[in-house]
Amino acid sequence: EMLKTKNFGRKSLNEIKTLLAEMGLTLGMKFDHWQRPEIPEKTKE
DSSP states (O other), X not given: OXXXXXXXXXXXXXXXHHHXXXXXXXXXXXXXXXXXXXXXXXXXX
């Protein structure tokens, strides 16, 4: 899916995969207890 992005090629994808692997991570990982942080709504000025 990422390869469909304009100007994003296989080399870029492989570089990202390498960096993630160095951190013990992979694309598509599932986190059982992760919750998206709440982002406060911007107030009108």
